[in-house]
Amino acid sequence: MQDELVSIERTLKESLINDIHDVDSLLQLGEIYYTSGRQQLSKICFSKILDISNDIYVKEKSRTLLFKSEHDIQTNQNKVQPVPDFLDLLIKELLEHSMNDYYYNIDMELFELMAVPVSIDRIVVNTENEKKEILKHIQGIIELFYHLEDQASRNLLITVLAFRLLGNKKVKLPLNTNEYWSQRQSLQNLIHANETIKTKYHGWNLSLFDLRTVGYDLQLFCISIGLSATFMDRQYEYDKIAPAIKARKADIVIDAGGCFGDTALYFAHEVGENGHVYTIEFIPSNLEIMTKNLGLNENLKQRITIVERPLWNVSNEKLYYMDQGAASSVSFTKTDDFNEETLTISIDDLVKERNIPKIDFIKMDIESAEMNALKGATQTIQTFRPKLAIAIYHQVNDFANVVNFIAELNLEYKFYLGHYTIYAQETILFAVPE
Structure with a gap:
């Protein structure tokens, strides 16, 4: 019986990875969370249903269960909550981001380099393909999560997957900060000469940068995006x-x-x-x-x-x-x-x-x-x-x-x-x- 419940829960979570607004799956998963003592997770599911469902019966049931979940959280503070597993955390992340609507969450310099028009709702992720691939390899991804040594790495994996599943209209990745764009802009001050090299890839013109003022005694032809990743963000x-x-x-x-x-x-x-x-x-x-x-x-x-x-x-x-x-x-x-x-x-x-x-x-x-x-x-x-x-x-x-x-x-x-x-x-x- 326990194995059957585990299988049902796994199926519901995978359904939500495919469609985070599947109200039936949200309700069933919320009920499983509630009856198994995971009130913090059940609260998230029922709250989302109230945001997205138009079914009066479903909304009333969710409201009742949300009240019970919140009551249990407030009156049973000494009760130990089960530790959320990887899929719990991924579903939670998807629910928290699913109602976002970011504009221009894109790298505009990259779009200019690629000669691609920029629009307010530009999508850069094929989310349907990502859903299929992530679900196909979900067990291996779970194993990756538990192999990761620190919390920062595990949190990052969850966020990167959410970006792939929901797209740039819903999720901003951690590097997208004012400090990052300021750093990228400052690289223009390192251009050493007017000489450029044209590449075979989209006809990019590589500028000549002098990196001595940022700690590297070297010069090279590059694009600022690559320069930032390799030398400033030190991606290796x-x-x-x-x-x-x-x-x-x-x-x-x-x-x-x-x-x-x-x-x-x-x-x-x-x-x-x-x-x-x-x-x-x-x-x-x-x-x-x-x-x-x-x-x-x-x-x-x-x-x-x-x-x-x-x-x-x-x-x-x-x-x-x-x-x-x-x-x-x-x-x-x-x-x-x-x-x-x-x-x-x-x-x-x-x-x-x-x-x-x-x-x-x-x-x-x-x-x-x-x-x-x-x-x-x-x-x-x-x-x-x-x-x-x-x-x-x-x-x-x-x-x-x-x-x-x-x-x-x-x-x-x-x-x-x-x-x-x-x-x-x-x-x-x-x-x-x-």
């Missing part, structure tokens, strides 16, 4: 614990997804003259810009080795690609569009071929190839137990798969979560060995 550091999870002096770093070279330069700055960075990038137009950026910084360039092959779980697989700069695509099948070719390499083979003595930090942001690249780094991770900063935002199943893959290596890693935009991109899973 987790600083909510001490010591922070980051690349340190004398570390050897794998920078998977080098693009224009900004992350390689950042890591080279952090590891110092006794460290080294292996940056992975194989797209020709990206390499052209990266080479120019490294050439502007001869002292840091000496600490960087470019590996011009894509990461995969095995080496020497033939891969075809279409050079579109930062948005390049790959295929294992040659077509009219995918007609440039290269060979993959695994991190394990890279370490062997280059006789790399240790690996201290691995960063990956490689457009959905993270899981395969991790599989190709199994021996390296087992041998050196490096710190990890892995992008999991490209596909929802990575929220589930990446943490479980690392955890199943049984290397006593602790996990944390960061997020570095006001939209769904740049969710980073950090892992540090105990």
